[in-house]
Amino acid sequence: xxxxxxxxxxxxxxxxxxxxxxxxxxxxxxxxxxxxxxxxxxxxxxxxxxxxxxxxxxxxxxxxxxxxxxxxxxxxxxxxxxxxxxxxxxxxxxxxxxxxxxxxxxxxxxxxxxxxxxxxxxxxxxxxxxxxxxxxxxxxxxxxxxxxxxxxxxxxxxxxxxxxxxxxxxxxxxxxxxxxxx
Numbered sequence: 001x002x003x004x005x006x007x008x009x010x011x012x013x014x015x016x017x018x019x020x021x022x023x024x025x026x027x028x029x030x031x032x033x034x035x036x037x038x039x040x041x042x043x044x045x046x047x048x049x050x051x052x053x054x055x056x057x058x059x060x061x062x063x064x065x066x067x068x069x070x071x072x073x074x075x076x077x078x079x080x081x082x083x084x085x086x087x088x089x090x091x092x093x094x095x096x097x098x099x100x101x102x103x104x105x106x107x108x109x110x111x112x113x114x115x116x117x118x119x120x121x122x123x124x125x126x127x128x129x130x131x132x133x134x135x136x137x138x139x140x141x142x143x144x145x146x147x148x149x150x151x152x153x154x155x156x157x158x159x160x161x162x163x164x165x166x167x168x169x170x171x172x173x174x175x176x177x178x179x180x181x182x
Contacts, residue, residue, distance in 0.1 A: 051097065081111075
C-alpha cells in the first residue's frame, strides 16, 4: 500500500502535547475509571510502502494520571506499575495491514518487564499544516489487554462477589505526529 501524495516518508515524532494515551478499566463491576499517561515519546518511521513502516514508543509510567491522587499513588506503587523499578512501558511495532479504511498495527507491548504481542485497530485521521508550518498527521488506535498477562495481578474481592478492578483494560490512543523537517 502506497502513501497518500501529501504524506512525507521519514521519521515523524510524537507531539506529546497534542496526543492522549488513555485507558478505561471497570471498577467494582459497576463503573468505569478513565485516565491517561501524560508523558510519552514515539517515532514513526514512515516508509513509501506503508506496510513497511515502524513505530517505537515509550511511556513514562510515573506520568499515570486517573484524576485521583490516592489511586494514582497506589497504581504507581508495587501492586501495579512499580514505577521505581519499571519506569517505562514500551511498544515496538512489527506489522501494519490495511483493513479497508483502517489498519491493524501489530507489535510487542512491554509492561513491568513482560512483553506480549498486541494488535491495535488503527485509523489514519489525515494530514494538516499548522499555523507554524509544521506538517502533522493524526492517528487513532485502540485495543484491549489483560492486565494479568503483564503481571498486574493485584485485586480485592468484593462482598457482593466479583473483584474491585477488572482484568480487561481498554487502551485508547489519539496521537499527533510531526513530519520530519524538509
